[in-house]
Amino acid sequence: MSQNQILQSLIAENLVSDPTGARGRLLKEAARLFREKGYERTTVRDLAAAVGIQSGSLFHHFRTKEEILKAVMVETIRLNTALMQSAMEAADTPRDKLRALVRAELESINGQTGEAMAVLVFEWRSLSADSQAEVLELRDIYEALWLDVLGLLREQGALLAEPFVVRRMLTGALSWTVTWYRPERGGLTLDGLTDQVMAMLGFAATA
Amino acid sequence: MSQNQILQSLIAENLVSDPTGARGRLLKEAARLFREKGYERTTVRDLAAAVGIQSGSLFHHFRTKEEILKAVMVETIRLNTALMQSAMEAADTPRDKLRALVRAELESINGQTGEAMAVLVFEWRSLSADSQAEVLELRDIYEALWLDVLGLLREQGALLAEPFVVRRMLTGALSWTVTWYRPERGGLTLDGLTDQVMAMLGFAATA
DNA sequence: GACAATACCAAGCAAGCGCTTGGTTTGTAA
DNA sequence: TTACAAACCAAGCGCTTGCTTGGTATTGTC
Numbered sequence: 027m028s029q030n031q032i033l034q035s036l037i038a039e040n041l042v043s044d045p046t047g048a049r050g051r052l053l054k055e056a057a058r059l060f061r062e063k064g065y066e067r068t069t070v071r072d073l074a075a076a077v078g079i080q081s082g083s084l085f086h087h088f089r090t091k092e093e094i095l096k097a098v099m100v101e102t103i104r105l106n107t108a109l110m111q112s113a114m115e116a117a118d119t120p121r122d123k124l125r126a127l128v129r130a131e132l133e134s135i136n137g138q139t140g141e142a143m144a145v146l147v148f149e150w151r152s153l154s155a156d157s158q159a160e161v162l163e164l165r166d167i168y169e170a171l172w173l174d175v176l177g178l179l180r181e182q183g184a185l186l187a188e189p190f191v192v193r194r195m196l197t198g199a200l201s202w203t204v205t206w207y208r209p210e211r212g213g214l215t216l217d218g219l220t221d222q223v224m225a226m227l228g229f230a231a232t233a
Numbered sequence: 234m235s236q237n238q239i240l241q242s243l244i245a246e247n248l249v250s251d252p253t254g255a256r257g258r259l260l261k262e263a264a265r266l267f268r269e270k271g272y273e274r275t276t277v278r279d280l281a282a283a284v285g286i287q288s289g290s291l292f293h294h295f296r297t298k299e300e301i302l303k304a305v306m307v308e309t310i311r312l313n314t315a316l317m318q319s320a321m322e323a324a325d326t327p328r329d330k331l332r333a334l335v336r337a338e339l340e341s342i343n344g345q346t347g348e349a350m351a352v353l354v355f356e357w358r359s360l361s362a363d364s365q366a367e368v369l370e371l372r373d374i375y376e377a378l379w380l381d382v383l384g385l386l387r388e389q390g391a392l393l394a395e396p397f398v399v400r401r402m403l404t405g406a407l408s409w410t411v412t413w414y415r416p417e418r419g420g421l422t423l424d425g426l427t428d429q430v431m432a433m434l435g436f437a438a439t440a
Numbered sequence: 441g442a443c444a445a446t447a448c449c450a451a452g453c454a455a456g457c458g459c460t461t462g463g464t465t466t467g468t469a470a
Numbered sequence: 471t472t473a474c475a476a477a478c479c480a481a482g483c484g485c486t487t488g489c490t491t492g493g494t495a496t497t498g499t500c
Contacts, residue, residue, distance in 0.1 A: 067273060079447090228435035276456080448493105
């Protein structure tokens, strides 16, 4: 299934908003602004202006500002969980599955959903405790994908460190790319970057 | 030189504030609050209350709230650069130097200066562009320490990936530990965590 | 073409924000 | 004891914030 097909089916199931609709457009702009200026520094007036309405009109679509932040996070996780699952299923060996996961996460961080992913990392504390708990549940689903694959590699002896530690290190390392990786300037492509990550873990690049 | 000796000499040179003095205590509380609630959500009234003065009195010590954030970051970098330099010089082989750097960075992130280090990572955007430039200059000094060591290992063939990529991945991975590593509960010590990081990079633990 | 429901606007409220002001206390040294 | 600066307080100003309110277009449905 292509990336776009996955997105379409999630929209059909009402799990993520159509980016061409009013709600979807707002969430996209919100992700951009939250990443650019941070959640706190982004005012409801900024958000409204970004989609061309009055600030008060926002509250017809969302009850609070925080609900917007939460929606950005929830929808991002839903989309990326689906993308990862699909990427992983397409690979055969544990090693290739790991590469697929790394590649997929790098893509979600540095591609279309990059702004929303950065928000997920950097604006976590701005969520209320209740919302944090809800979002965490969703995250667990796709963390399990990683741990399964890393566990297999560990059994094979291809990994010297503990799977749960490696996953957490990779979470940090891959998220952090958002602060420095610029594919447009400089020769490192997404596949090249994926190779570098695999090499760092001791897996030589495939031909 | 012990950690404490390094701190004392920096205080003597007026490069960091004495943590027992008024300014030092404020910076320590500021780091705690900034990390706990974020810079924007921390009010000058919070900061003042934390050291037992009125909010207006803060501005006798600092001209603006942002100046407090900047001071937290600057002093943290100064201290940690000194600590890293010292840790690295004590090691002999490139491999041991790398381990010393990893261990030192994990300690600064998860030890005494942990709150300030977390602020450095998560509140970066709250600094004005001018302040960012100033702080970046300081960072470059200790980034060079890492790149030197990683470059040596690369030449030796002990590292499969590019030094600058590895350093950036490690920055993310090690910073991220602040969100999950809890030495007090759970058996993983700081040395154990350091071993795990080295193992992830393909370096087996020494006896 | 009537009628809801949905989407929006214009205006502004109450609270909280960073910071300023004018004046008082405290520490230090001659 | 006096002199003076550093450290602090009490009060509050001007502004921005998230959000509410009462009303008006716009849209889809039969």
